[in-house]
Amino acid sequence: MLKLAPSALLDHYLGISRLLAGQLEFRSAIRAVAAEISHIIPHDHLDVCIIMHGGKYHTAYETGIETAWGNHPPALVSGSPIRSLLWGEVPYLLTEDALVDPRFNFEGAFSRPIIDQSLRSRLHVPLKVEGDVIGALSCSAHAAALYGLDDVANARSIADLLSPYFFALRAAEQAQQSAIVEAEARAREEGLRLGALKLTEALESERQRIGMDLHDQTLADLTRLSRRLERLTLAHEISGEALEPLARSLQHCMQDLRQIIEEAKPSVLQLFGFAQAVENQLDRSIRDSGLSITQTLVDATGGIIDQLEQTVSIALFRITQEAINNAVRHAQADHISVTLAGQSDGISIEIRDDGIGVGIADHRNGTGIDNMKTRARLISAEFTMMDGRGSQGTVVAIHLPLTETPTTRLQPRAIK
Incomplete structure (x- = not known):
């Protein structure tokens, strides 16, 4: 060559x-x-x-x-x-x-x-x-x-x-x-998230419809029946002693129905805002339990939490509601605090009690915790549940990353 x-x-x-x-x-x-x-x-x-x-x-x-x-x-x-x-x-x-x-x-x-x-x-x-x-x-x-x-x-x-x-x-x-x-992957995740949000919104609408039906018909019928029994008792047409357990049962039934209605349609949330709804939930849960539990609510969101899309806001409220109910029912706590914070990277909610802690209270409602995790995933929020400082009490924390565009309300940002 x-x-x-x-x-x-x-x-x-x-x-x-x-x-x-x-x-x-x-x-x-x-x-x-x-x-x-x-x-x-x-x-x-x-x-x-x-x-x-x-x-x-x-x-x-x-x-x-x-x-x-x-x-x-x-x-x-x-x-x-x-x-x-x-x-x-x-x-x-x-x-x-x-x-x-x-x-x-x-x-x-x-x-x-x-x-x-x-x-x-x-x-x-x-x-x-x-x-x-x-x-x-x-x-x-x-x-x-x-x-x-x-x-x-x-x-x-x-x-x-x-x-x-x-x-x-x-x-x-x-x-x-x-x-x-x-x-x-992001497109698939966003598609799943939007689909899940639509499903959640449809479920919430159905819950609200059920709540209104119960209020307009079932609860009204029970109320009329209860008043009629009261009149019969006062007229001595039927033995009051015999009717008293029935009347008491009806009262309990109406109380349960009112609770279902409140949970199905969080009207306080829609009318007065997130912080007021959480405070109302704290008051009612502690009052109904009959326990001597003190409470603290701190709202440091600057109103940003009330700018969320309704579906996202309701999901956050449901998680907070379940965490409060768990603390009241299972934690054996003396104090429960809820902190709402608006940060540069999103909104954080912390529900803290000084009770017996996660490790001891393993009998807590597993389904309720799973529901909280599922609701958090549906809105692309981070959910954690852990022992408090020094292994005392329990802390439930939710963090919702946010994005905002000029033409839309605040939206959850997908978590990588």
């Missing part, structure tokens, strides 16, 4: 460097430099294979003869005819006739293109960045015994030019793929 003068080699190397500039993907890059490389190392087939992140698979990008290597999806490095080079076991591969060379024809090797295209002379050098093999440059020819050690040296110089550029292309491709995967 005709040996090029150093000045001619330098011109071709500079040509390769210039041609690489502006190439944004592997296939166009190798095709852009193929002609310049052919002046240095004649070839019938030229390709680069790039090891993918993780080192298990590689992809070939070729020019000249089109083969199954370039048309094949990412393949296992372990099946590559040049796997010893890609694994860093040899500094280069050079053969006079790859058709009969056992290094290229081991069991399981994807070497069919060598046979189909009669690629006898083959020369392979690694593409390295900071000592790590990221792929290989391969030159092949139909003629046998075409390449020698001088060609190996020239191929290494070419590989040194290609390696950093292809390394950057691989990093960019990986970043692009990661961005696509992340965008798709």
Whole structure:
């Protein structure tokens, strides 16, 4: 083979460097430099294979003869005819006739293109960045015994030019793929979140409808029945002693129904705002329990909590309501405090008691806790439940990240 003068080699190397500039993907890059490389190392087939992140698979990008290597999806490095080079076991591969060379024809090797295209002379050098093999440059020819050690040296110089550029292309491709995967995941998460919010809104509407039906019909009927029984008792038409348990049962039934109505339609929340609704819940829960529990409510949200979408606001209230009821019923607490805080990254709610703590009160309603977690997930809020300071009492904390646009009310931001 005709040996090029150093000045001619330098011109071709500079040509390769210039041609690489502006190439944004592997296939166009190798095709852009193929002609310049052919002046240095004649070839019938030229390709680069790039090891993918993780080192298990590689992809070939070729020019000249089109083969199954370039048309094949990412393949296992372990099946590559040049796997010893890609694994860093040899500094280069050079053969006079790859058709009969056992290094290229081991069991399981994807070497069919060598046979189909009669690629006898083959020369392979690694593409390295900071000592790590990221792929290989391969030159092949139909003629046998075409390449020698001088060609190996020239191929290494070419590989040194290609390696950093292809390394950057691989990093960019990986970043692009990661961005696509992340965008798709975010889109799926946002779709699920919006679907869950619509479902929650529909459920809340149904709860409100049930509450109004109970108030307008069932509770009214029971009230009339109770008053009639009272009149009968006063008129001594029926023994008051016999009717007294029935009247008492009716009163309890009406009280339970009122509780269902309040829970189904938090009217205080809608009429007077979040803080007032929480205070009302604290008062009623403690009063109905008959326990001597003191309470504290701190609202440091600056009114931002009342700007939330109704579905989100109701979900937050339901979580707070359940946490308060758990503290009253199970914590054996002397004091319960609720803190509402508006922070730069969202809204935080903390329900704290000085009772027996999470570890001891493991008999608490598991379903209620699961419901709180589920409601939090539906609005993209973070939910935690832990022991208080010094393992005394229990702290339930909810944090809702927020975003805001000029045309919409405050919306929950999806949690990564």
